[in-house]
Amino acid sequence: MTGRTRAPGGGRPAAAAHFLVWFTGEFFRANAVVLREVLTPGHTIDPAIVRVRLRSRSMVEIASIMSLISLTPGTLALNLTTGSRSPELIVHGMHATDPEQLRASVQEMEDRLLAFLRRPAPEEDDA
């Protein structure tokens, strides 16, 4: 997998705060996009439904990434398949001119999340 952001250094609380700030920004930005879409006349949406392979393995990781995707306006998790190898997520994006970009944004979010979740005590991730 290419183009993945590595998580910044630091302890778990710091990582959490870092992630939260980033996500809150994303959250409001995405909300604004969707709100504009809804309130302005005419359709500008460019929807796509894509399959995204996940790095997440534990239940908490998977649940977390699915929740975050779904909480973010513009993206919505539709299904999780456990195929033969890695878990894969079916994601709906409202503004996905380029499906690869949609995948990338999901994976970026996952990377950031995992960076925070796995940092100090990966063995506790499913406590």
Add this chain to the structure above:
Amino acid sequence: MLPLIVLGGSVLLALTAPLLTRLFGRNAGYPLAAGLAALGVYANTSAGAIVDGEVLTASYDWMPTLGVAFGVRMDGLSLLFVTIVLGVGALVMAYSARYMGDDYPAGTVYGLLTGFAAAMIGLVTANDLVLLYVFWEITTVLSFLLINTAGPRAALPAGRALVVTALGGFALLGAVVMIGVAAGTTDLGVIVGNPETVLASPLAIPAAALLILAAATKSAQLPFTFWLPGAMVAMTPISAYLHAATMVKAGIYLLMRFSPVYVPTTAWSMVLVPLGLLTAVVGAVLALREHDLKAILAQSTVSQLGLLTAAIGVGTSYALSAAVLHTFAHALFKATLFMLVGIIDKEAGSRDVRELGGLRTVMPITATLTGIAALSMAGVPPLIGFVSKETLYEGFLEADFAPGAGPIAAVTAVIASALTFAYSARIVYGAFGGTLTQPDLYEPPKAFLAPAAVAAALGLALGLGVGVLNPLTDRATTDLYPGAEPATFALWHGVNTALVLSLVTFAAGYALFHWRDRVDALLQRMWVPDGSAVYDRIRARLIEFGGLVGRPDVDPAPAAVLARPVLLLPVLAVVAGIGLPALPGYPGPAVQGLDWLVVVLVLATVAGAAVTSSVLAALALTGFAGLATALWLLLAGAPDVALTLLLVEVLTTVVAVLVLRGRREGLQRPARLRAGPAALTALAAGLSLGAATFVLTGRRPPSEVGGYFLDTAQEATGGTNVVNTILVDFRGMDTFGEAVVVGAAALGLLVLLRRTSDDDRGSADHSAGHSADSSADSSGDSGGSSGGDTGGDAAPPRLFARDGPADTIVMRVGSRVLFPVMLALSLFLLWRGHDEPGGGFISSLVGGVAVLFLRLAHRGDAWAMRLRPEPLVGSGLLLSLLTGLAVYPLGLPFLAPVYLPGEVLLSSFVFDLGIYLMVVGLMVAAVDRIGGRTRVGPVLSRRHRTTPEVTDR
């Protein structure tokens, strides 16, 4: 005392009859005969006093509340009937001892026959109207049972006899009650002693009609004659006793008894005389038409009873005494004839006159006895039948209820009697005359003949010495007709009209006999209505009609059931609307602007729920209507109720979803709305209750009770949430009952729905907490720890397969947070409910939400899924109950509050806890049963269809 002893003695005899039969077999008839005879003799020891005008009575309280006494009397009329009942009874018992073979149910017959004798005695000695009715009905039932001793073939005729006579019986009940009410007493003596009291009441005439109806059924008058010939299916002793001598005379007795009351009314005569004479003629014609000896006798009985009825209807003292005498005479000759016919039947194996013949040569004694009795029936001198018939003629001539009634009545009686002469001759000639057809027959044993012989001899003796009877018959007549001039009977009156009529009778009768072939041919061609067939047709039509009446209710459409109460609401509303006074005004503003928001929402959601064809939409919109109602409750100042409604609404919806999920049809089921009538009904009902709400609610000042709660709740209970204090303190019983309802429903789910595991294991064992689908994700919570944390992309994600559907991961992880939150919220609400919205119900409903959520998230394998409803409900019930009772030792009433130091209400919290447990029990049961997977879930079945290699279960 004497009537009581006679009655008691006969009852005693009846009770000992089975025992006697066990001891002596069919010979038990002899001791029973002796017993009855002894009672008869004993009864007649009073004859002297009674003839002198004494009435022996005895009375005991029976139902003083209804003014009914157990009162008996013995006067002349009673003694006459008692004598008949006991005398003929004794003869029939003795006769039965020889008649019955080994294959007869002797014990039953003797028991019932003696019991019948007792009932008849009770009937004719009763001095209380109700008691009379009681015995009347007992004779009906015993008659039914006695006819039925003939076996299954008797079922139909016995049934006809029962229904017809019981119809009269119920009529008698009505008559008795009406007369009792009219007279103000049920004492027979008082009533007949004061006829004017009854006659003054408007009830008198309906009562008379019912009396006549009763008598007509019992004594087989038209149109109820048909049951009597049918009853001949019974064995001959029974026919002789019940259906010739005694029971059929009960109607006659009844008419005689009430003659003193009704004779003054012309209507009495105008009904009874034509009815009786018509019956007499029709019966006689029908008798002449028969070839079966027993059938002839049966129709003859009908005919003779008709003469008696008519005579009573004439109502003069002479006619009444004629009736009294003829009653006696008829009992004698008819019982004799029946017994003899029974003997012929037994010996010759037939009762058909066309098969019999010439028996006089082989059975001379039988022939002689039959001849004597038949002559008496035919009214030939010097037998008693002659005397009674002549007096009847005289009596009829006295009929004066209409111009020319006397002569017409007498001539009609002559016609009937001529026919009687003819069929009497047929009996004798048919059996004994002509050529012998069965040469190997012999005279029956003397013991078999003896009872008939005695009766026949009595008939002869009492004809010659009829004067012996005078004192008693006079007394009986005087009992009915106080101050009447006694009619003195004698064999020879000299030449008078009656004698002329007798001669005419003989001549005509002989003529009929002489040309018997032609007469018979004519009669056979005659169309005769078959009463039994008519009865059967009516019965069949009734059953058919009843089926029509009942059919809609056998398996009614639910809407047909539900529509009726609903439709009565508008009816009620309209009726009430007419009678209501002007509306009082509201004590304050009743409408707020925001109300209209709710109105709009309710209108939209309800209309949508009603019209939508989608099940899910209906479900959702109903839920929205609930939410709108909850908003209204908030506006109305009822946050507790709103909260409860919200919770209940959602829990209901979720349970409905769980139910629907298992349906094969799913949500695609097309709606079949019955729009038109349903909508009209709905609108009418809605408008009715809406109008009622408008008119009847909110227009009075605040209620005192409500004010009391607001004023005293805090001081009395320590709680500030007044609604909750009402629930747990002031009206704890309501709440307790409500919790019991919830608990019962919880356990009901267990009865109704099988766990999926039950299907698999075929047992009701609940100890294991897994439902079948839990095997799919049994490792649920703990499964996530293995693998996946290495970060390698290639690691096979097997854990998901073990953990169950991948898509529930979000839910399952989420539940780790949400379930504890819900549980905590639930317990928090339980704790603080007394002061703020909350309390046992609301908190337990939140607990229910938690349980349901866990079910949806985990599909049944969480610890909460292992809870069983029974311990929750049982312990909750006992906890609440015992909390309520705990104050009893202090002398306080159930559910009285108990204060701990510091004004803490212990009882209400524990009580609430019990309620909590019961409600959670319901949710646990719902999850356990409704939430369980059905055998063929929709998705499973779809898969199986697409993959044929997997066999369907």
Add this chain to the structure above:
Amino acid sequence: MTGLEALVIAPIAIPLFAGGLLILLAVRLPVLARRAVAFTAVAACTAVAGYLLAVTADGTVVVQRLGGWPDGIAIPLAADAFGAVMLLVTGVLGLACLAFAALDGGGPGGLEASDRTRAFLPQTMLLLAGVNGAYLTADLFNLFVFIEVMLVPSYVLIATGRNPERVAAARLYLTVNLLASTVFLAGLGLVYGVAGTVQLGDLAGAAVSDPRVAAATAVVLLALSVKAALVPLHNWLPRAYSVAPAAVTVLFSGLLTKVGVYALFRIYAVVYDGDPRFLPVILVAALLTMVVGVLAAVGAGGIRQILTFHMVSQLGYIVLGLAIFTPVGLAAAIYFMVQYVLVKAALLMVAGAVERHVGTGELSRLGGLAAHSPVAAVAFAVSALSLAGIPPLSGFVGKLALVLGAVDARLVAAALVAIGVSVFTLLSMLKIWNGVFWGGDAPAPEPAGGAGTVVALRVPVRAAAPALVLGGLSLLLGLAAEPLLAVSTAAANGLVDTTGYAGAVGAP
């Protein structure tokens, strides 16, 4: 609170306690122990009821104000003669029903076999608590609650065995009762809306003085008429009662509709003070109920169907007493109701036993049972004659009293209808007798347990014994009618003159 007042809770608390125990211990206790718990509880209730009756027969009203709150605030539990009579008959019927269920329970097709969750005893206990509560409470809303406490177990019991027929019947039964309960609540709300109270004592006579109270209470009466199965609101009953397990039907017939009738009597007596203006409506309903019920019974083709239609008809007789509303008429109705409960129970027991042991209740497929099962035949015959009103059985006294009451009130036509209906009753009883017990020409009945099992024409003596005992009781109540008549009269007097009752339960 005196000891006597304390006792008033017993008919509710005892079965609830037993029910709680049975629910908790259902799986662990052996069946004999469970039965013993239930029997003891019901016997204790019966004893308490008898004692309360003895105390209240002179017009005394024993009241316990629950929670010890003041008059008008507390829910009053009140026992008067009427209530106590009903409690007593409930106890006796309960005992008979438990005996029948126990004696006829085992084996294939028996109640115990179909009651795999062992719900019968605990649910019966809860039901009895509800019934007793309904007879005791003097508060309309509490009455609603107790009626529900009675009904919900009945919803459960009717579906015992998960048989599709019963499930369908349970749906009908539940929905109609739910509707009635909802209407009841609406009426109750209206009463509160007008009068500001739902306590019977405080509502005494209110419907006479205020037509709005009369209108509001009429809604309550309408709901109760559904529960009492008055024509035209009766059409749920035959279906529901003809498929439930026999022991359950016995229980239902004696208790459920009777609670509706009881409440009709009580409310009309107290709130309307027996207002003669509305009696003609009740009279018409009563007569219609009598006639329609009996006609349908005459036309029906199965034992239980006939009997359930008769239930409707007999309810008409009882309500006729209300329509008369004189001491005699009301006493007659109460006497009639008490004896009828026992008689109908006996008939239903025989019907259930026949259905189960012979395998069908269809008259066309039965016949000649009397020869093989004399005890059942005698039990049936006695009870059937009593039902028809043949003396000297209790049904006769009931009918006599009713007819007397009607004639005394110059309702001659009503008396004549009552008499005529008796004939039809007899006709339909005869139909059962000839179709089931007499007559040997019936085709062989279906085997009880499917093909291959032995055809049993025998109804075991133990299955018929409770019915025989009840039949004997009917004879006793007929021969020695006065005690019950006297008690019924006392109860009726309490309804005609409600000042005692209202004064005892209401605010001073």
Add this chain to the structure above:
Amino acid sequence: MTAAIIVTVLVAGGVFLILQRELLRVVLGFILLGHGVNVLIISAGGMYHRQPPLLGQQDRAAMADPLPQAFVLTAIVIAFAITVYLLALLKAGDSAGGDRP
């Protein structure tokens, strides 16, 4: 007035649904009917005093009548228990075959 309208609508809708053939609609009808009656009962306490009867938080004189609220609370829960059982009957009927309510 508004209460009466709400009652009318809820009752009419409820009755319309209980007269339908499908048991699920019947169940929903009873739910609506129940709401209607609950509104009626609350209205019976009077609609001119609408403060929640929470002592200490509200003006006593403006408080709604608490008794009908207690009635309705009780009635709601009873109806709930019965509705759950009715839904179970629906399910039992399904598994037994046939949808005759």
Add this chain to the structure above:
Amino acid sequence: MTATLLLDAGLGVLGLSLLVAVYRVLRGPTDADRGLAVDYGFVVVVGLVALLALRLGSTAMLDLVVVATLVGFLTTVAVARLVWASS
């Protein structure tokens, strides 16, 4: 008074939103749409309750907000399951 009017306006807007949810439930076109409308409807109701608590001056009503959130969520999940199971 202004506050009251504003709150009433807010309540009106939310009421209209709820009507839209009703419309979506009725129209569908799919059961999934109905599920969405249910979810949305509960959100609106939570908002209505919160505004009513302000409007009626009763903070006790805010408890309903918490409960409504939970039950709305539960309902949505359940309805969603139904949509899927019955398709």
Add this chain to the structure above:
Amino acid sequence: MSAPDVLTGGPVQNAIGGTIVALGVLLIASGAIGMLRLPDIYNRTNAVTKAAGLGIVALLVGVAVLVPEPDVLITLGVAVALQLFTIPIASFAIGHAAYRSDVPSTPSTLREDAPPASETGSPSAADDRDC
């Protein structure tokens, strides 16, 4: 009708609170518009659940600003937390339901969700299991 008597704060506080509340209301209302306007269930779910979710959070925060009493703050805090926690789960549940029941997406949707060829025809057992 009296003015709401829970508003005990000053005018600035009320203005801030009121604005946030109004924003919340508008966000919620925008959900309604989205539900009406967007072309398919996926877009509707995507937009509506979030807009409304944010709206309700804003509304509750606004109320908290208006009525900053301790127990109100706790209640609203719990409510907001629960909202944020449940919104994604609920929207996933709906989207998943639509997806699994093969609700078609609007034609302009780019579909790249077909499973790899090796997995077609044998859907994973875990995937298809009903709950």
